[in-house]
Amino acid sequence: MKVSLGCDHGGFAMKEHVKGWLESHGYEVQDCGCYSTESVDYPVYGRAAAEAVASGACERGIVVCTTGIGISIAANKVKGIRCALCSEPLSAEMTRRHNNANMLAMGGGMIGANMADRIVETFLTTEFEGGRHERRVNLISDIEG
Template identity: 70%
Template structure:
């Protein structure tokens, strides 16, 4: 699995922690920025990571800002992206099982590193259930125009 990563300055430290976590589990990733804590605009990095997922260059994505709200909104503007802001592992499990979310948003000011690891692990290891949920995901996709 190849994971697209993106953050703004508020999510940079947690993104670095997630990179260490992914490295320790032998998971591949591509970092689409930002590359330090200099103030920057999260839509730029959300878009780059989301386009990598939407194009198939990456299998899933993780984007991080201070709350996770802005970066998730920005990622969801890219056609084909279903980015879910999760604050606990149950949310990550359910968005994979029922929504086939292909991107995860985290708020660095909301979840700490240990909880973020559990959320990421759940997001990356939970399969989509399909069935009645596939119909609903298809209806969401139709809304993209």
Template identity: 65%
Template sequence: MKIALGCDHGGYELKQFIMKTLEKLGYEYEDFGCYSLESCDYPDFGAAAARAVAEGKCDRGIVICTTGIGISIAANKIKGIRCAHCADCLEAEMTRRHNDANMMAIGAGFTGKNMAERMVEVFLTTEFEGGRHERRVNKMMALEQE
């Protein structure tokens, strides 16, 4: 499984930690920026990571900004993306089980390294349950055409 990563300056340090976590867990990743603590705009990097997932170049994505909110909104603007802003492990698990989320957004200003590490592991190892949830995901994705 290959993971797309994106962040702004507020998420840069946590992204660096998550890259080490992915390596430790044996996942391949592609870093779509940003590449420093210099002030930048999260839509650029959230969209780049989301495009990689939507186009099938990466299987899932993790995006990070200070709150996780702005970058999740930006990622969700890309057709085919279901990016969930998660603040804990249960949200990371349930968004995979019930929403088949293909991206997760994390708020670096609110989420510590230990929690982020566990959230990443849960997000990447939890399978979609399908069943009644598949009908709902299909309805959600059909909204893109409206």
């Protein structure tokens, strides 16, 4: 599976950690930036990571800023993206099972590396249940139109 990554300066350390985790677990990574702790604008990188998913270049995406809030909002502006901000594994599981989320947002200043590992693993390994949830996901897609 190929995963796009994006972050701002506040999420840089966490993005780098997640990148290492992904690569060590056999995932292919498309790093959409940023590439340092120099101050940048999170919408630029949230959008880039989301567009990689929306275009089909990547199957899933992960974005990180200090809280995860701003970058998740930016990612969700891209048509076809369902980005969920998660700070623990149960939310990551449920957003995959019920919402078929294709992007994960995390707050680099809110959670630690061990928690991030568990969230990422859960997000990437949980399948969408479909069924009644498919209808609801389709209703979300209709809003984007």
